[in-house]
Amino acid sequence: GQGVEQPAKLMSVEGTFARVNCTYSTSGFNGLSWYQQREGQAPVFLSYVVLDGLKDSGHFSTFLSRSNGYSYLLLTELQIKDSASYLCAVRVAQGGRALIFGTGTTVSVSP
Amino acid sequence: EAAVTQSPRNKVAVTGGKVTLSCNQTNNHNNMYWYRQDTGHGLRLIHYSYGAGSTEKGDIPDGYKASRPSQENFSLILELATPSQTSVYFCASGDDRGLTGQLYFGEGSKLTVL
Numbered sequence: 322g323q324g325v326e327q328p329a330k331l332m333s334v335e336g337t338f339a340r341v342n343c344t345y346s347t348s349g350f351n352g353l354s355w356y357q358q359r360e361g362q363a364p365v366f367l368s369y370v371v372l373d374g375l376k377d378s379g380h381f382s383t384f385l386s387r388s389n390g391y392s393y394l395l396l397t398e399l400q401i402k403d404s405a406s407y408l409c410a411v412r413v414a415q416g417g418r419a420l421i422f423g424t425g426t427t428v429s430v431s432p
Numbered sequence: 433e434a435a436v437t438q439s440p441r442n443k444v445a446v447t448g449g450k451v452t453l454s455c456n457q458t459n460n461h462n463n464m465y466w467y468r469q470d471t472g473h474g475l476r477l478i479h480y481s482y483g484a485g486s487t488e489k490g491d492i493p494d495g496y497k498a499s500r501p502s503q504e505n506f507s508l509i510l511e512l513a514t515p516s517q518t519s520v521y522f523c524a525s526g527d528d529r530g531l532t533g534q535l536y537f538g539e540g541s542k543l544t545v546l
Contacts, residue, residue, distance in 0.1 A: 412533055
């Protein structure tokens with residue numbers, strides 16, 4: 322079957338970093354997206370990666386290894402407001418139904 | 433600014449009743465989606481649409497119908513609501529080229545079926 326896996330929770334400290342892991346096993350791959358979702362709110366798009374390697378977007382970076390079915394979202398210089406759930410979603414094909422979401426990782430940032 | 437709006441934001445229904453969740457997008461996107469989100473399951477695709485007049489089954493379509501009367505509007509219909517359909521429902525839109533991997537989500541509709 323197809324699956325996208327994420328750890329349920331991650332705790333970190335303000336000013337440090339957090340790495341949110343995502344592993345996937347899917348029949349196809351056409352890119353991977355990361356979303357942030359605050360409690361009671363809609364998911365908000367953060368990043369999309371298609372090629373292997375690290376993509377730096379300032380406050381966060383995303384890494385992809387297609388051969389290992391692995392990605393991570395790296396949040397640096399954490400702030401309390403970074404506390405949220407982070408969702409990984411794999412696009413397995415072109416077209417409408419193509420996204421498979423992971424269950425999300427809740428990141429808690431403490432002072 | 434891309435915008436997806438859902439209504440109602442909160443709904444309490446009785447078992448066996450009919451519920452309609454509405455979604456409107458001003459992004460001029462061809463693709464629209466309905467997801468439900470439950471603890472431990474993440475976002476699961478119920479129905480989606482490629483454009484006006486089209487509806488397709490997602491991964492968990494049982495007990496749900498969808499309607500796409502226009503480019504802007506996409507509705508999710510529960511003909512006979514059951515307590516297992518208590519959830520938060522999200523509508524989203526996206527372009528069909530998939531170049532950015534980005535979906536635009538509405539704020540969600542919390543449905544409670546008693």
